Amino acid sequence: MKGQLLTNEKLAKYTSWRVGGIADTLYIPFDKADLIEFVAGLPANEPVLWIGLGSNLLIRDGGIRGTVINTKGRLKAMYRTEDGLVYVEAGVPCAHVARFCAEQGLVGAEFLAGIPGTMGGALKMNAGAFGGETWSLVKQVDILNAQGDVIVRQPTDFTVNYRSVKGEDGEWFLSVLLQLPEGDTIASQQKIKGLLEKRNQTQPTNQPSCGSVFKNPDGDYAARLIEQTGLKGYCIGGACVSEKHANFIVNTGNATAADIEELMSIVQTKVNEQHGVLLVTEVCMVGEKL
Ligand SMILES: Cc1cc2nc3c(=O)[nH]c(=O)nc-3n(C[C@H](O)[C@H](O)[C@H](O)COP(=O)(O)OP(=O)(O)OC[C@H]3O[C@@H](n4cnc5c(N)ncnc54)[C@H](O)[C@@H]3O)c2cc1C
Structure with missing residues (x-):
């Protein structure tokens, strides 16, 4: 194996939200052939999570049991x-x-x-x-x-x-x-x-986020529905509904994954109460809670 094998690696730096606990193991392959060899050598029941730039991922604060494979900067032909x-x-x-x-x-x-x-x-x-x-x-x-x-x-x-x-x-x-x-x-x-x-x-591109948190419901926009609940600027810990785009939750510095998840749940509840629409998350939520 020519890649990098890291243990107990903090995942926050691998996600655009800058939150996330520790991975038991994180592998950064050298190239495609190296990655194939690494995966072929894993135990049959090993849980595996692939991540790219972590720009659509909420990794919970308790982290990932198993192996994370990170292709950022690799497999770039x-x-x-x-x-x-x-x-x-x-x-x-x-x-x-x-x-x-x-x-x-x-x-x-x-x-x-x-x-x-x-x-x-x-x-x-x-x-x-x-x-x-x-x-x-x-x-x-x-x-x-x-x-x-x-x-x-x-x-x-x-x-x-x-x-x-x-x-x-x-x-x-x-x-x-x-x-x-x-x-x-x-x-x-x-x-x-x-x-x-x-x-x-239109987007808070200078603050850590994962882009749109919720999918747009048929024929409508999640941002429009959230904006109407008055939640723009509402925060839990360091996680806030963006003032610039209501379907973005930004990390203002010290947010935890738990803050973000709680805020997501509040947004879903308020939108459901006011509009009768259950927003579905676009962001992938993985890992263990603390
Ligand atoms: C500011 C901002 C703006 C955004 N705007 C948009 C937008 O306009 N449109 C849009 O669609 N998205 C948008 N996103 C979300 C995100 O960028 C996209 O979903 C992107 O495709 C995620 O790619 P990633 O490499 O970061 O994947 P990750 O976030 O690392 O992973 C996302 C999912 O893909 C899986 N995955 C990653 N790599 C592989 C692989 N090689 N094989 C199989 N599964 C894999 C992961 O396991 C996870 O389930 C935005 C995000 C941000 C932060």
């Missing part, structure tokens, strides 16, 4: 294939994918520019913005299973919905082949610039 597709490994940041596609004169990936996660996380979440969605670009994926086998899968092997992707249990995304139509590089780059400006105007 990306290139144009001979048949014009784009090969992207799981650790490549979404912003790099958007820029690379634009430079290649391929259009449709601009929405990925402002999503602060990896391609692996985007595949798992069907990340999307401004009308674009990750899986609308997917031609084929390579997955790794718990036995260490690499399997090629097609989009039809998955149930893909709004911020939800269901495949076989115990499989993770190693890489993807994206298929995009040809278009104009300059127009695509300008679109990226415009989308990033729009994000900065």
Whole structure:
């Protein structure tokens, strides 16, 4: 093994919310081949959690029993294939994918520019913005299973919905082949610039968060419903409903995962009482409570 194996590692620094307890073990692979070998060597019943940039994760304060695999800064190959597709490994940041596609004169990936996660996380979440969605670009994926086998899968092997992707249990995304139509590089780059400006105007991008906490209910916006409850600026400990975007909870410095979880529950209760809508969490909640 050429990667880094850490024990009792604090996970707060691996999440965009900057909260989370300790992982029994955290593995940072050297590259794809190294990761495959590591996973193949794990005990059969070892609990495994893959994380990318931790930008959609609430890791509870009691941490993770088992092994966490972190692909941040690893599995970062990306290139144009001979048949014009784009090969992207799981650790490549979404912003790099958007820029690379634009430079290649391929259009449709601009929405990925402002999503602060990896391609692996985007595949798992069907990340999307401004009308674009990750899986609308997917031609084929390579997955790794718990036995260490690499399997090629097609989009039809998955149930893909709004911020939800269901495949076989115990499989993770190693890489993807994206298929995009040809278009104009300059127009695509300008679109990226415009989308990033729009994000900065409407989102608290300078404070630790996980983006939208709740999914938008059919035909409505979670932010609109939360704003109407008057909870903007409401805090539990160091966790506050953002003044700038009501569907963001920001860590003002000393929030714990428990603060965030309690605030999420208050938001859900208030919205349900006032609007009769039960907001569903978009953020993935994992780990043990303290
Ligand atoms: C400021 C801000 C703005 C955001 N804006 C958007 C937005 O506009 N649209 C949007 O959709 N999201 C948005 N997000 C949420 C987040 O960036 C996306 O969901 C992103 O796709 C998560 O990627 P990640 O690598 O950080 O995944 P993580 O948060 O590390 O993980 C998320 C989930 O994916 C799983 N996972 C990670 N890597 C893999 C893999 N290789 N194989 C299988 N499972 C894996 C994890 O186990 C976990 O269940 C935003 C977040 C922030 C902080």
